[in-house]
Amino acid sequence: MIKVTILGNGNLATHLTRVFIKKKEIDLVQVYSRNIEKMKHLSEKVSITDNLLDLKDADVYIIAISDNSIAEFSSQLNLKGKFVVHTSGSITMDTLKGDFSRGVFYPLQTFTKGKKIKFKSIPICIEASNEDDLIILEKLAREISNDVRRITSLEREKLHLAAVFVNNFVNHMYQKANEICDDNYLPFDILYPLIKETAKKIESISPMDAQTGPAKRNDSKTIEKHLEQLNSSQKEIYTTLTKSITNSFTTK
């Protein structure tokens, strides 16, 4: 049994709490949050606290709070000699400040409040300041996922950057398409099958090989016609990406 404590009650903390409670090999000993009211529904299943001086003994303490608060929050912990990890993709392991061993437990996925997610296929990127702790973290990660990878802080930083492109930026493309549909009284859901297939396609062929469309063909007539129909913000995106796609296929 691995004894785990979760610090935080946001989106990821909630998902982790839910999955850890279910696993026989994981003993979720405690969940901490400043706001204990929000956790009342958990009190029958797990010990809850809003007092950092009340933390019970655990093998791993998992901080799942917003990136910008991690440094300061960790410096308040009184966990001398214990093993403390954060769950962020964008900050280094050494952002954790305190008299304890450090580590990172980063599930590479987007989590939505209220939307259940299967952890089994989510890559969990782990890192620790010493090998013994890494083994504990690896064991913990394998309890919930089939895809556990040792990833350094530097590698994780790059992964997070790539994730901005495939998640944040891709989602913004969906938003722009939604806008175009709304403006023309067209149902956005007509695009769902195309969206899904576009995401699936790159698992069998590379994005470079999967590229199609007027920018790739350098079809200036269609590009011109498209630009005429867009508002200024859409036009700026269209122009930048069209240029970038065209360059990808002419310089290589």
Add this chain to the structure above:
Amino acid sequence: MIKVTILGNGNLATHLTRVFIKKKEIDLVQVYSRNIEKMKHLSEKVSITDNLLDLKDADVYIIAISDNSIAEFSSQLNLKGKFVVHTSGSITMDTLKGDFSRGVFYPLQTFTKGKKIKFKSIPICIEASNEDDLIILEKLAREISNDVRRITSLEREKLHLAAVFVNNFVNHMYQKANEICDDNYLPFDILYPLIKETAKKIESISPMDAQTGPAKRNDSKTIEKHLEQLNSSQKEIYTTLTKSITNSFTTK
């Protein structure tokens, strides 16, 4: 039985041929291509020809060739009084030139050579110059898909534009992320679950509500750190999209 002839042997033509052959209520009477050699494998299942003067009688003639060739190709057809449709998202119905009834049969999906696809869930956008033909087209479309929609040329033009954002541009984001992974010796496949979930998420919440990341939070520290790590082409995309995301959330 609806008698259908396919004109073309590219990507979409191949997928349509395959699905039409399987359907009992569809009689695929002929497939035309300039290059008959490439269609030899079909000759046991369907009549093939490379001669436009040899076209047999059919209820619908489906032109599935590249957008830019449709006008000229259609003007060569000797199909007086027949019903001829194209399959393009980006051009109007009236692009078809000839002494026949016009229509459009546009499956809103990305097709990959050699990768099988299920037509059942693909939206098929249909249009015709008269109601009788539209009914034939609707019946044909329903044989292969559960999602058949009457869409005008003007609406289809807008849909195609939206499709450029969710397909061409989204795929380019995948390519940029792939680049970042390759440059840092990281496996691109670690991003697959995130890519899939990002695509699935917007079926339950709007893209606007699904948006996360430094641009939405206006987190200039993280944005700055990201920009430092990108090459000039990646930087231009990052800057344009970050500005657009930030604007979406400050002006609304």
